[in-house]
Amino acid sequence: MPVETLRTLAGLAPPLRTLFLTTLLFRTGTMAYPFLTPYLLGRGGLDAAEAGLAVTTFGVGALAADLAAGRLLARLHPYALMRGGFLLGAAAVAVVPLLHGQPALITVVLAWGFAYEIVTPAAYAATIAGSPPEQRKVAFSCYRLAINLGLSAGPLLGALLYALDPYAVFWANALCVLAAAAFLHRRGARRPIADAGGGPGHETRPQGPVRQTRAERTRFWSVFGLSLPIQLAYALPSVFVGAYVIVGLGLPGYWAGVVFTVNAVGIVLFEVPLNIRMARVGHLATLLSGYALAGTGFLLMALADTGPELVVATLVWTAGEIVVFPGLLDYVSRLSGPAADRNMGLFSGGVNLAFIAAPQLALHLSAPGHPGAPWAAAGAAVCAACLLLLAARTNPYTWHKEEPCSSVT
Known part of the structure; x- marks a missing residue:
């Protein structure tokens, strides 16, 4: 790899x-x-x-x-x-x-x-x-x-x-x-x-303001809304893993370091190779698989009681991260067309909203006797968003119909 x-x-x-x-x-x-x-x-x-x-x-x-x-x-x-x-x-x-x-x-x-x-x-x-x-x-x-x-x-x-x-x-x-x-x-x-030479279908950057149709706007805001549970879920580890491992589960602090290490090593070793293999996979299949892995991984975090169980859960939600974030960025860039610069900035704003909100949500949801509640809420929200993705694909106002890629080099 x-x-x-x-x-x-x-x-x-x-x-x-x-x-x-x-x-x-x-x-x-x-x-x-x-x-x-x-x-x-x-x-x-x-x-x-x-x-x-x-x-x-x-x-x-x-x-x-x-x-x-x-x-x-x-x-x-x-x-x-x-x-x-x-x-x-x-x-x-x-x-x-x-x-x-x-x-x-x-x-x-x-x-x-x-x-x-x-x-x-x-x-x-x-x-x-x-x-x-x-x-x-x-x-x-x-x-x-x-x-x-x-x-x-x-x-x-x-x-x-x-x-x-x-x-x-x-x-x-x-x-x-x-x-x-x-x-x-x-x-x-x-x-x-x-100098990049994007070839056929390669978008050029527009000059001046870009107008979008109503359908183009609603497609963007649909995926923006459906991405917020993912953004919130993946903001959670950075602010909650330490407290969950040490205070919530009563495990040695080094298990928190293990979680971060497993996540980082997984991304570095596998994200690029896996996305090379998924380059021809459609947006819907990519996002559904990423959301499903993420939701399952965070639900497993809520159920974990031991260090090895935390590692297994981390492997699952790390696999989801590897799939879903490049998939979301690719999908948003494709549906945006000439408005990509503006929409990608707005999409990045969702990431910052999640990092601002995640500590407060973790603080309010966690309680004695229910230390895994923030993970359970995150996993449930991501699974619900996964089901909404299936519903969104049936309407041209909520889903961007992709054109098949002719080649991948």
Whole structure:
């Protein structure tokens, strides 16, 4: 599997290789955010309520970026928007250690969240522009691989730096983001997205506002709504696994690390190869299988009592993650046509809404005697969305009828 993944990455079109390496560098540099709360409580001089508000503004800034992305991409090249996000983000994260007081920190963290998130819809636009439709599922898998590799290494490096000097982690983060900007500027100038040569059926980026029919709008909002249970479910592990394993089940803390490791290794080893094999599988079959695996995996998490049972459940919902997220990104990009830039930004906004809502939902649903309730609710919601997908495909206002791919290379 690793050999096949490396071969696939080497075979990407030059603009997509540039995007992969830029994303890997950028996400590896994302080492300061996991330590923002302890920094604000310690060196930042904020109390718990003030620090919580400051961290929340990061999500607000990210959501604002998703809402603004469509308009910005109508005027700017995706690479230009990514570079702008890198530069603003580097400036924001670098000055955090220099600030004191809630108003100044909230303002900078808000800008940091906007700059960090604006890169995502711009990268989606670059992926769409750099890949023909029949290869897009694999292209999105490669993009997600860069994210997961970077986010696996970044927090580890950040932990080491934070232990040495809390200020250093912010400045190292800023330097990595500047390096990503410089790399994209150098490689992007030589290998612009227009060189990708998408071939027949390859969408070109529109200039100016795009009008959609009523059916096109309702198809997008249908899949957006049906994706929210998936987004919420997969936001849950990052905020709830530790509490569930240690407090809810009374297991040793290392089992929480095992869950995260199994998930990360599964994605790195299998996401790209599996999506290569599923490149010709239709959207409905892809999404139904992904939703079914996800729903089953989270229901198994609710039923787990031992470490090995947690591992089995994690393997199941990791398989669902591998299938469903590239499938959703591919489907949204296909149904959106010329409005892809705007719709992909809105879709990314759903991800941020889920990460904002997931901690609150987990807190309210979990209770003594019912530690698995958040997992059960997530699994049930995903299974219900799976059934609604079956119903949605019967109506042209809720389902995009795909055209068959003639080839996959």
